[in-house]
Amino acid sequence: MAKNVRAARPVYRCAECGHEVSKWVGRCPECQAWGTVEERGVAAPARFLAGATSGDARPIGQVDIESSRASATGVGELDRVLGGGLVPGAVVLLAGEPGVGKSTLLLEVAHQWASTVGRCLYVTGEESAGQVRLRADRTGNLHDEIYLAAESDISAVLGQVDAVKPSMMIVDSVQTMSSLSIDGMPGGVSQVRAVTSGLISVAKERNLPIILVGHVTKDGSVAGPRVLEHLVDVVLQFEGDRHSTLRLLRGIKNRFGAADEVGCFELRDDGIVGVPDPSGLFLNRREQDVTGSAVTVVVEGKRPLLGEVQALVAPTSLPAPRRAVSGLDSARVAMVMAVLEKRGRVPLGNKDVFAATVGGMRLVEPSVDLALALAVASAAVDQPLPHDLVVVGEVGLSGELRRVNGVGRRLSEAARLGYTRALVPPDAGPLPKETRALVANDLGEALRLLKITGKRGSSKDE
Structure with a gap:
């Protein structure tokens, strides 16, 4: 028996x-930090605990799932992302930058939940x-x-x-x-781990869904230990952009x-509301052709x-x-301009080149390549694109146009909003009947189809 027991030893952990x-x-x-490694007591000895089980194993088809059905929160856009609503015992981490509207959204969630499901406890540690x-x-x-409840101690919560x-x-x-039984300042690694573990235990024991608000770092990732996202x-x-009212929940x-x-969602003075049809927020609809503008479809x-x-x-x-870029990947823009x-x-x-998106939308899909190339070409030669044209396609370094996934679904959404013509790569798959497709094999052919021509190079470049 003594051979199966590992001697207890001190544990040293980085704060x-x-x-x-x-x-x-x-x-x-x-993490290469100096002076942060501290002794955290003695590690528990590992033992073989024969017969220690949490329940009898049974066929998976006999497991009751009725108690795990999701309950709708009443906020449609949140339910869409959650997959139908909150599952009993689920722990949800909502992260975002300061001022983006996390607390406003959760107050709306609490109100809808209290109106349709039952009692809600809102614990605030940042405000009174x-x-x-x-x-x-x-x-x-x-x-x-x-x-x-305005509490910051986990025991009081x-x-x-x-x-x-x-x-x-x-x-x-x-x-x-924070927990008084754990060393460290609130927000530290040890405190966040202990608090989250305690809340998860309560959620699982009582089938209580819990939503946690989390901070983010400068690069947009969730602050605190990485284990927080795993737990x-x-x-x-x-x-969301602080200069725009649009908010995206991913x-x-x-x-x-x-x-x-x-x-x-759209953040307003009187709260936050879901936007079930947000496509119109990212467009500047016109009834006439304008140079330097191209419409595309992305899938979020x-x-x-x-x-x-x-x-x-x-x-x-x-x-x-x-070369100034807003709402686009600057490296991708440089590549597309070189190919163009x-x-x-x-x-x-x-020439100076400025490229941007409308409505604060960030477009980083490869499917935006062709729209970006045509918008820059249109502005360079002062030749407008048709106002009822939508453009979808990836541009390769040799100028070829590559298909992207879900072209039919993308063009169906464009047709619903009145775009009747589409410039697409070859083999784009089945397209909507109401859409007139213009197929181009490469970037040069796309420019010729739209009658956008630049200066011809020498025969050597051809």
Whole structure:
């Protein structure tokens, strides 16, 4: 028996990243931080516990699933991303930048849940109860079944759960919660891990769905230890430009549904509302042809969205022409412009080029390549594109046009909004009957079909 027991030994853990080592070191080998490795007590000995089971195994077909059915939150766009609603015992992490509208969205969720399902406990560690009440008054989210607690100690929060007995709980935010039994400051690795583990245990034991608000770092990733994202069941990213009212809710991880869905919201003075048909927000509809503008269709999750790419090309006297990009991948824009100049014979070497999207939309799909190339070419030669034309296709380095997935679904959405012509690569698959397709094999052919021509190169370049 003694051979099966490993002797207890001290554990040394980094306070910054949570990395554990067998002995003390001055510099963490994982995050390279100095002076952050501390002794965290003694590791529990490993033993073989014969007969320790949590329940009898049974055929998977006999497992009861009725208790795990999702309940709709009442916020349609959130339910779309969650896969139908909140599953009992699920722990959802909602992350986003400060001021993007996370608390406003969750107050709306609490109000809808209290109105349709049952009691909701809203725990705030960042604001006072009065501040949350003022926001609820402004957005019209007051309800008698919403219970508010301003707590930052996890033990007090669990006490509130015993007293209120809610059917759903919101914690805003997990980085402000702390446990007196764990060393470290609130928001640190050890505190966040301990608090999240405690809340997950309560959620699973009581079948209580919990939504946690999380902070993000400068690069947009979830703040805190990476294990936080592994512990929770669902990870949602709330995105938006502070200069735009549009907000996108992306599914990053989802154990109960698709992890690539996107929900659209509009932030207003009186709260936040879902936008079930957001395509019109990214377009500047015109009834006449305009130079330097091309419309394309991207797929966010399973939802096709129309977006507009605009370009401005102007002569410059500077030795190094400017290249300014907004809402697009700058590396991809540089590549497409190089292909356009080499393969499409559109001169851009002594001109400033500005490329941007409409409505604050970020377009990073390869399917945007052809729309970007045509918008820049249109602006360079001052030749407008048809206002009822939609463009979909990826551009290769040799100038060839490659098909993208779901062309038929993309063009069906474009046809619904009145775009009757489409420029697509070959072998695009079945297209809507109401759409007139223009097929081009390469970028040069696409420019000729639209009668956009630049200066011809020498025969050597041909």
